[in-house]
Amino acid sequence: MVKGTAELERPVPLYMQVVRQLRAQIASGDLAEGERIPSQREMMQHWRISMQTASKVIGALKTEGLAIASVGRDTVVAPGAAARIAAASAGTAHAAADPHPANLETRATAAMTAAPSEVAEILGIPAGRQALRREETRLDNGQPVSITTTWIPPATATKAPRLADSQPIPSGTLAYIAEATSNRVAHVAEEHAAIPADAATAKTLGVAPGSPILVTRRRHHTTAGQLIAYSETKAPAGSWHARSYVVTGT
Secondary structure, three states: OOOOOOOOOOOOOHHHHHHHHHHHHHHHOOOOOOOEOOOHHHHHHHHOOOHHHHHHHHHHHHHOOOEEEOOOOOEEEOOOHHHHHHHHHOOOOOOOOOOOHHHEEEEEEEEEEEOOHHHHHHHOOOOOOEEEEEEEEEEEOOEEEEEEEEEEOHHHHHHOHHHHOOOOOOOOHHHHHHHHHOOOOOEEEEEEEEEEOOHHHHHHHOOOOOOEEEEEEEEEEOOOOOEEEEEEEEEEOOOOOOOOOOOOOO
């Protein structure tokens, strides 16, 4: 049975309203871990939306890590989804796989800043032109364990005003961009390198300048190849970061 208010407000993107209703049901336990999320056809009938809009709802829930595909090709509530929503509501960005989520904290700053030439080239804007720069520092028991700097093209920043807030975004930067602009990440180009820490990074991470750090660079693209964001994460040596993947189509 499909739950949630069937009447939607037309000025607000329809898929966004459905996502919010389903997110609330997951947070309250009405939709429990492993429980099937309404199918696209059920969404179409209940909320009177198109197949394309229903597809965007499911895509957004997967982007936020709240839903996964099951073996039977249904979409179900992901493990730890409710906890992830609760942590996000508290202004933190805890990953469900973290062994001690209560000890983790994320601090964020954001501002329009002149993009360095290398970043400007990646963003496809003239060197020196301003772009939105978000920096999120992740701490474990008060100790910084990673710094992520994300550059967002001006056009995207204009459509997603909360990106400019100097605080963590509950659903995550990319999920919020998808919600605000309808541009979802479909392809990520990722590269890694171990390099010496510069003075500023060393100070933030609490290590000696020149100490080895791991740098991960990611370019996030839509299916059409449009760049959504460019991010760079720096972590000190010996800091492990766990990631789990759901493999579909096998």
